[in-house]
Amino acid sequence: xxQVMQIPQYQHVQEGEDFTTYCNxxxxxxxxQWYKQRPGGHPVFLIQLVKSGEVKKQKRLTFQFGEAxxxxxxxITATQTTDVGTYFCAGYGYSNYQLIWGAGTKxxxxx
Amino acid sequence: xxxxxxxxxxxxxxxxxxxxxxxxxxxxxxxxSWYQQALGQGPQFIFxxxxxxxxxxxxxxxxxxxxxxxxxxSELNVNALLLGDSxxxxxxxxxxxxxxxxxxxxxxxxxSRLTVL
Numbered sequence: 641x642x643q644v645m646q647i648p649q650y651q652h653v654q655e656g657e658d659f660t661t662y663c664n665x666x667x668x669x670x671x672x673q674w675y676k677q678r679p680g681g682h683p684v685f686l687i688q689l690v691k692s693g694e695v696k697k698q699k700r701l702t703f704q705f706g707e708a709x710x711x712x713x714x715x716i717t718a719t720q721t722t723d724v725g726t727y728f729c730a731g732y733g734y735s736n737y738q739l740i741w742g743a744g745t746k747x748x749x750x751x
Numbered sequence: 752x753x754x755x756x757x758x759x760x761x762x763x764x765x766x767x768x769x770x771x772x773x774x775x776x777x778x779x780x781x782x783x784s785w786y787q788q789a790l791g792q793g794p795q796f797i798f799x800x801x802x803x804x805x806x807x808x809x810x811x812x813x814x815x816x817x818x819x820x821x822x823x824x825s826e827l828n829v830n831a832l833l834l835g836d837s838x839x840x841x842x843x844x845x846x847x848x849x850x851x852x853x854x855x856x857x858x859x860x861x862x863s864r865l866t867v868l
Contacts, residue, residue: 682841682862685856685857685858735791738799746791
């Protein structure tokens, strides 16, 4: 079945360093969404990418959707303590209504 | 504008019992999806309801069942509880429609944390 692989599982950074998480789908996606889950919280929608090669920015966050619509990335510039949490990608295929989730990347700020 | 509300927030059951979790979707949303999230894991899709029908189902046994009411609210029922059913159960609502126009974006509730002893 359709799978979305997300790496890395964890990333430890010093505050002010950059953070990147990558998602790769086994099949072409109609669109991909990104969610953030703070510790003890629930996933919160960040952004949706629909077009091949699309790049969107939200302040220090940059989201990319690959040309083949099978991969995506989230890059955070100059991380802050407020960025702590787990970032999930989730994609829709073309043949069903199920959002396929990556396993998430946990951003940890080193003390 | 009320978001997604779930009840109860926490509950404790024993093996073999049955549980019902409830969800009221965000105002204007017509689709409800249920997820199971074990500690430290990503959300696992249980099923989705649209127009009071189960439209899509994940890899969960028949012990997991649900319902959607005419007002779009939903229930998740789990029978014959197992220890492994202990998890955070998340309800997410969305609006059915054209991708890229705000549709099919999930709004999650705070979840119901189920502990099975």
